[in-house]
Amino acid sequence: MVERPAENRGVGGSSPPWATLNLEFSLIADIKKLLNSQLIGDDAVFLENGIVLSCDSVVEEVHFLKGAPKRAIGFKLISASISDIVCKGGKPKYCLIALHFPRGYPLKEILEIYEGIKEACEHYSVEVVGGNTTRSGLLSLDCFVFGKAKRFVRRSGAKVGDYLYLSASVGNSLAGLYLLKEGKRIYKSFEKKLISWHLKPKVDLRLSRVVSKFATSSIDVSDSLVSELWHLAKESGVRLDVYSKAIPLSPELLKFCKVYGKNPIDFALKSGEEYRVLFTSPYELPYPKIGRVREGEGVFLDGKPLEEDYGYFKHF
Numbered sequence: 001m002v003e004r005p006a007e008n009r010g011v012g013g014s015s016p017p018w019a020t021l022n023l024e025f026s027l028i029a030d031i032k033k034l035l036n037s038q039l040i041g042d043d044a045v046f047l048e049n050g051i052v053l054s055c056d057s058v059v060e061e062v063h064f065l066k067g068a069p070k071r072a073i074g075f076k077l078i079s080a081s082i083s084d085i086v087c088k089g090g091k092p093k094y095c096l097i098a099l100h101f102p103r104g105y106p107l108k109e110i111l112e113i114y115e116g117i118k119e120a121c122e123h124y125s126v127e128v129v130g131g132n133t134t135r136s137g138l139l140s141l142d143c144f145v146f147g148k149a150k151r152f153v154r155r156s157g158a159k160v161g162d163y164l165y166l167s168a169s170v171g172n173s174l175a176g177l178y179l180l181k182e183g184k185r186i187y188k189s190f191e192k193k194l195i196s197w198h199l200k201p202k203v204d205l206r207l208s209r210v211v212s213k214f215a216t217s218s219i220d221v222s223d224s225l226v227s228e229l230w231h232l233a234k235e236s237g238v239r240l241d242v243y244s245k246a247i248p249l250s251p252e253l254l255k256f257c258k259v260y261g262k263n264p265i266d267f268a269l270k271s272g273e274e275y276r277v278l279f280t281s282p283y284e285l286p287y288p289k290i291g292r293v294r295e296g297e298g299v300f301l302d303g304k305p306l307e308e309d310y311g312y313f314k315h316f
Contacts, residue, residue, distance in 0.1 A: 043084040043087055043088055043155070043219060043220060044084045044085055044088045044090065044145075044147075044152075046088070046149065046152035050148045050149050050150060051146065051147075051148065052085055052088060052090035052146070052147040052148060052149045052152065053144070053145070053146060053147075054081060054084035054085055054144075054145050054147075055081065055142060055143060055144045055145065056077070056080045056081040056084060056142070056143055056145075057077075057140060057141065057142045057143070058073060058076060058077045058080065058140065058141050059138060059139075059140040060138045060139040060140060061138065063076070063080075063273075064076065065177075065180060065181075068199065069199060070109050070110075070112035070113045070115075070116065071112055071113070071115050071116035071119065072116060072199035072200050073113050073116060073139075073141070074112075074113040074114060074115065074116025074117035074118075074119070074120065074141075075116040075117070075119055075120040075199075075200045076116075076199065076200060076201060076273070077097075077116075077117065077120075077141050077143050078095065078117055078120035078121060078124065078126070078143060079120060079200070079201050079202060079203050079275055080143070080201075080222065080273070080275065081095065081143035081144075081145045082124055082126065082145060082203050082205075083203045083220040083222065083275040083277075084145070084220060084222075085145050085147040085149075085208075086203055086204075086205060086207055086208045086211070086220070086277070087153075087207070087211060087218050087219055087220035087277045087279075088149060088152055088153055088154075088211070088218065089149050089150070089151055089152060089153045089208055089209075089211040089212030089213075089215065089218070090147040090148060090149035090152070090208060090212075091147050091148055091149070091205075091208050092124060092126045092145050092146075092147040092205075093126060093127070093146055093147050093148060094126065094127055094128075094129045094145070094146040094147075095121065095126055095127070095128045095129070095143055095144065095145050095146070096128070096129065096130050096131045096132075096143070096144040096146075097117065097128055097130075097131035097132075097141060097142070097143055097144075098131050098132045098133070098134075098141065098142040098143075098144075099113075099131065099132070099133045099134075099141050100133075100134050100135070100136035100138075100139070100140045100141070100142075101133075101135065101136060101139050101140075102135070102136060102137060102138065102139065103135055105139065113141070123202070124203070124205060126145075131144075149208075149212060150212055151212045151213075153211050153212065153215045153216070153217065153218045153279070154217060154218075154235070155217055155218070155219050155231055155232055155235040155236065156217060156235040156236050156237075157215075157216040157217040157236060157280070158216055158217040158232055158233075158236035158238050158240075158280040158293045159216050159236075159238075159280070159282065159293060160238060160293055160294060160295050161282065161292070161293060162216055162217075162280040162281055162282050162292070162293040163280065163281055163282070163283075163284075163285075163289050163291075163292060163293075164240060164241075164242065164278070164279075164280055164289070164290050164291035164292060164293060165277075165278070165279050165280070165281060165285060165287045165288065165289055165290065166221075166225070166247065166248060166276060166277075166278050166287070166288050166290045167204060167207055167276045167277040167278075167279075167287055167288075168204070168248060168276050168287075168288070169248040169249055169250040169253065169268075169276075170221060170225050170247070170248070170249075170268045170271055170274045170276055171249060171250070171253045171264060171267035171268035171271045171274075172193075172194050172197035172198070172250055172252065172253055172271065172274065173197050173198045173201060173271050173272065173273045173274050174198075174267050174270060174271035174272070175194045175197075175198075175252075175253055175256045175257075175262075175267055175271070176194040176195040176196070176197050176198025176199065177198050178256075178260070178262075179191050179194055179195050179256075180195055180198065180199075190251075190252040190255045190256065191252075191256070193252045194252050194253065194256060197252075198273065201273055201274065201275045202275075203275050204277075207277045210279075210285065210287075211277060211279055214281045214283050214285060215279040215280065215281050216279075216280045216281055216282065217232055217235070217236055217279060217280045218277060218278070218279035218280075219231055219232055219277075219278050219279070220275055220276070220277055220278070221272070221274040221275065221276045221277070221278055222272060222273060222274075222275065223272045224269065224270050224271060224272045225247075225268060225269050225270075225271070225274075225278070226269050226270070226299070226306060226307075226308075226310045227272075228278045229242065229278065229299045229306070230299055230308050232278065232280065233297065233298060233299050234297075236280075236293075237297070238293050238294065238295070238296070238297070239293070239294040239295060239296035239297055239298055239299075239300065240291055240292075240293060240294070240298075240299045240300070241291045241292050241293075241294055241300050241303070242290055242291040242299065242300065242301050242302075242306070243290060243291055243301075243302060244265050244301055244302050246288060246289060246290040246291065247265065247268050247269075247288070247290050248288040248290075249264050249265075249268060253267060253268075269301075269306075269310065270310070280293055
């Protein structure tokens, strides 16, 4: 058996006794039914005139450690939000930011968060056009993103025979979080890179065009590779066969796993907040080809069933 590292969010700790694997998704399904909406359920929503909308959040002790660099919090918020647009084949353009912070929170630190937001917006060529501020028990931010897409790619379009692609290496963010929790005074060069991957993940905007032009289904790797594989398999009604040797791993992750005695494939499967794109396509493309779409259902790793709850980050 491979070792299961700590969940790739927040400060750790056990889940409450009522938490179950599918609680989040059951809740979404209930809300969708209650609101009688056919649009809820994907990474983003596609409206008339090619408009694409999405929103995301970062919450203290859930998405970032208490004491995390404030600029990094702002940068990650924008990356997480933009990723949902890019993986649908859209181009992000505008953002609205909602800030929630405790009474007496230092103004200097709030402005540092917005410096990180500004840095990310300049990196992605998007603009913050408004938002809201309010008092709260914990520091948290919401980002609402507006974009445009010529062709919107859902999670539900994978076809039997398609190749399964992963845009770049995964596992780095979880390794970075592990190192931050170690609390070392001095980090080596490869460790600093992994920490940077966790604190300030970057989205490849070029993937928007690739997805829009070639993909049959697509999703971003935000919770974990395993959870996104299951989303694609379920939504498309297909079986996904994944080959562990084909999963891209960075040299930094491989070195980390060697030094700390960890399994790199385990980290790759479990790591969230990577903001890579997992997609299917019938075309030969210059991206890591990690598997195939088959008839049937479920997700299989090297021919063996991959547990649905193996890689889930549970929000509840």
